[in-house]
Amino acid sequence: MNWPDAFLAALRSLDRRAGRAALTVLAVALAAALLSALLIVSTAARTRVLDQLAKGGPLAGIQVAAAAPGPQALDADTPRPGRPRDIDADAVRRIRALRSVRSVVTLESNPVLAVAPSAAIQPFQDTLAGLDLRRVRTLPITVIVGRSPTPDSLTEVAVTEGYLRRVGLTRATAAKAVGTEVEIGAPRSFPSSRDRIDVRGRWTRAEIVGVVAQQAIDAQFLGSRAMVRAARAWTAQSDPDSGFELPSSRYAGLFVVADGLDRVGSARASITRLGYSTSSPENLIETVRRYLRVVEIVLAGIGLIALAIAALGITNALLAAVRERRREIGVLKAIGARDRDVRRIFLIEAGITGLIGGLVGTVAGYGIARILGAVVNQYLVDQGLPGVGIGLPALVVVGGVLGSAMLAVLAGITPAQRAARLPARQAMGDA
Amino acid sequence: MAGVPISVRDVSMRYSTRGGAVEVLADFDLAVDAGERLAIMGPSGAGKTTLLALIGGLEAIQRGSIVVGGTDLAHLHGDALAAYRYQTVGFVFQHFGLLGNLSARENIELAMSFGGRSSRDRRARAQLLLDAVGIAHRADHRPAELSGGESQRVALARALANEPRLLLADEPTGNLDGETAERVLELLDRTAADSGATLLTVTHDPAVARRFDRIIQLEPRVIAS
Structure with a gap:
């Protein structure tokens, strides 16, 4: 009996005992x-x-500061940086050329004076950070509420939790900041006749379009690169004799992505050799990953126990089927079926049961996970935290469906073997 | 296709039961000519069905030898025994032995599926046999939808599917009323005659037995131990 015929025979057999088959599939x-x-x-x-x-960035992300490496540059995830050191275009090119580096995003900044909408809040000094906002997803920046500014906008900014605290808001009430305006002034010193610095601002009224959690750069305002460059061009014209100090580095920092988590260490070492301080949560991530792996193994173990119980159900159902079908199996043998033909039919029955059960179960499992995700997300949003994305990993689909089918086939071996060994004499009833 | 001669020599069969061992056949001898039509009679427990099962390769021979068409069944095991049943023997059971989840046509096709025949060939042959036993109009019905007589005709068609040289019928009319039984017997006679197959039928009914070329009577054995 060939496989297609055995498959059809198995399907017919399941169809005949649809109730029991459905219960087994359900298990x-x-x-x-x-x-x-x-x-x-x-x-x-x-x-x-x-x-x-990783603060929303890639796990293999490395922050490069505009500073020389400290004495313990590679001994810690976040070492203390050394003296300031400019990052220029040549430094960026050399870092980009490193073998273990996949990508480099430059970060720019300028000091600003900010005026919040409420008159009760005093104007304050902080930093406006700018970067290529098209690549914001590759940086350790997480949008808590709202969105990030559009890449070329000169009038949109995102603010951090530091700004929220300053205006009396929390993560939970962060949405209230979105849509408000803040005045941001780039400073510039002018020669003064009197014995003091005369500073004037280039003021921009910017709309706050989002609140972000970010670790890319120490700044409360995040805007487009064009916005920061305009501010920096204004500030750079300051009177050099005024004593008004500006950072000389073209780039405030870099965000480098290594070519895999296992290459973070070598990338950091190479950048350190080029003379820059780096930081990366590589050790923390590796430790957490190990613990998470243990949790996954435990959870998978629980699921596998359930699957093993279901497999026993398959064995039991098939053994019952063998008992009921003794005469039928005898007839099959009487008309020419070999032992392996009978075994094949029963194994296919088990496989079909497992395959359908696995398919239905995986889809249902995804549905359950989505429901759980929705409940968890509601809680996270209430806490002012970004939600969890529930995806369907391909490995779970393949493992769920094929794994169930394979386990079912394994569970069917004993009943199939028993069926195959039944004497053909059963066709005539018990002697 | 011509039938096969059968030689049964010194065959003994013993079953273990709770009450002790039961010897159903002891030093039994039988010779059947190719194409002969033989009726096997005897009371319950005499070993009629066991003899049929032994000759049909459904049961292993404990002692003695059975040679069918030159093949010593004692030397056949596993796939070789299955091939013997597929190629040489056609069974007709008292309880019909049709698979309830298959239609009449599919039951006949199933019997041809163990020898590598194409599905097209199987379908054509099944249709031919359904026509031959006069039940083509019920081809797509399942056994539960057929009468006893119709079921036995399907069983007969299935037994003939692989053009067997030996037809074994165990009480083929045991579950049928008189008129239906008569029609099935006529069909069995005709098909056996047409194919030239050797025909062995177990029956309790002397009227049925008288239709055959020869009748053998088996006697019940005494409990051996």
Whole structure:
């Protein structure tokens, strides 16, 4: 009997005992749903935790400061930087050319004076950071509420939690800041006849379009690169004799992405050799990853236990089928079926049961994970935290469906073997 | 296709039961000519069905030898025994032995699926046999939708599917009423005659047995131990 014929025979047999087959499929589906839901949730949680550690940026991200490396440059994730050191275009080119570096994003900044909308808040000094906002997703910047400014805008900014605290808001009430305006003034010193610095501002009324959590640069305002360059061009014209100090480095810092988490160390070492201080949460991420792996193994174990119970259900259902079909199996043998033909039919029955159960269970598991994700996200949003994205990893789909089918086939081996060994004499009934 | 001669020599069969061992056949001998039509009679427990099962390769021979068409069944095991059943023997059971989840046509096709025949060939042959036993109009019905007589005709068609040289029928009319039984017997006679197959039928009914070329009577054995 060839495989297509055996497949059809198995399908017909399942169809004849549709009730029992449905119950067996349900058992497998429930177990597969539990397993896939656990894996999907743990994968999402893992991504979220690591994302939090990397502040929304890539795990292999490295921050390069406009400073020379300190004495313990590579001994810690965030070492104390040394003396200031300019980052110029040549330094960027050399870092970009390193073998272990995948990409480099330049960060620019300018000191600013800010006036919040409320008259009760005193004007304050801070920093306006600018970068290529098209690449904001590759940086350790997470949008808490609203959005990031449009890449070429001269009138949109995002603010950080530091700004929120200054205006009396929290993460939970961050949305109130979105849509308000803030006046940002780039300073410039002018020669003064009297014995003091005469500073005038280039003022921009900017709309706050979002609140971000960011670790890319120490600044409360995040704008487009064009916005920062305009501010910097104004400030750079300051009177050199006025004593007004400006950072001389063209770039305030760099955000470098290594070619994989395992290459962060070598990338940091290379950048340190080029004379710049680096920081990266590589050790923390690696430690957390190990713990998360343990959690995943435990959760997968729980799911596998459920699947093993379902497998026992398959074995039990098939053994019952073998008992009921003794005469039928005897007839099959009487008309020429070999042992392996009978075995094949039963294994296919088990496989079909596992395949359908795995498919249904994986889809159901994804649904359960989505529901759990929605509940968790509601809580996170209430806490002013970004939500968790629930995806369907390809490995879970393949593992859920094929794994269930394979486990079902394994569970079917004993009943199939028993069926195959039944004597053909059963065709005539018990002697 | 011509039938096969059968030689049964010194065959003994013993079953273990809770009450002790039961010997259903002891030093049993039988010779059947190729194409002969033989009725096997005897009371319950005499070993009629066991004899049929032994000759049909459904049961292993404990002692003695059975040679069918030159093949010593004692030497056949596993796939070789399955091939013997597929190629040489056609069974007709008292309970019909049709698979309830398959239609009449599919039951016949199933019997041809163990020898590598193409599905097209199987379908054509099944249609031919359904026509031959006069049940083509019920081809797509499942056994539960067929009467006893119709079911036995389907079973007969299935037994003939692989053009067997030996037809074994175990009480083929045991579950049928008189008129239906008569029609099935006529069909069995005709198909066996047309194919030239050797025909062995177990029956309790002397009227049925008288239709055959020869009748053998088996006697029940005494409990051995």
